Amino acid sequence: YDGGNATDVDELRDAVLLVFGNEQDLPNAMTAAEITDKLGLHSLRQRHWYIQSTCATSGEGLYEGLDWLSNNIASKV
Template identity: 40%
Template structure:
């Protein structure tokens, strides 16, 4: 970012753009979360499973987000790594009610964290422990323990309990990303 761009961001004249990768297993709620973050007049009424990936844009008070919504289906997860270099932040969504697939989510997270394009970068990771409204959901603290998030020492990370359908917990996560991104401008 050039000096004039930085100055315009600092003065609030131009929004800083952040490229975010939204990752997680299929049916964890990635697309629903992204949809809920868009202005209400731009939200879709019917959410379909993502095939491959889609790109969405939305704005917060001081940032413009370009989100790469990556399919979490097993046959598409190998596409994730092709976008790691472009990502400036990661949203990793976990279905907190699906204890059986929590192990798979941890394996995918470990693969992500050990990839050469991610391993040596201080890329922020926002975790959404989604579907907290469901009866079998575990707490965000338990999700953090199951994913061994305490072992992530070289990257800023934050976990939020969320209910994507109601939009609960989403603003907390966006605020954290925004605070982190504006602090590094």
């Protein structure tokens, strides 16, 4: 991997993508829509992706994101 956009790497085309939107407890945290736009996730038409809002200090949202990832990896196998 040469440091370019990981979503463009051919070997990763079938990979599911989980994005943790951390620090959601802060007043200026980006929304899921803002994260989607900033990362250009709408362009990933053939890719299964999900944004999970989280607060790492409290653990909020971490298990939900990992559950999503586990379920989606299992469906690919």
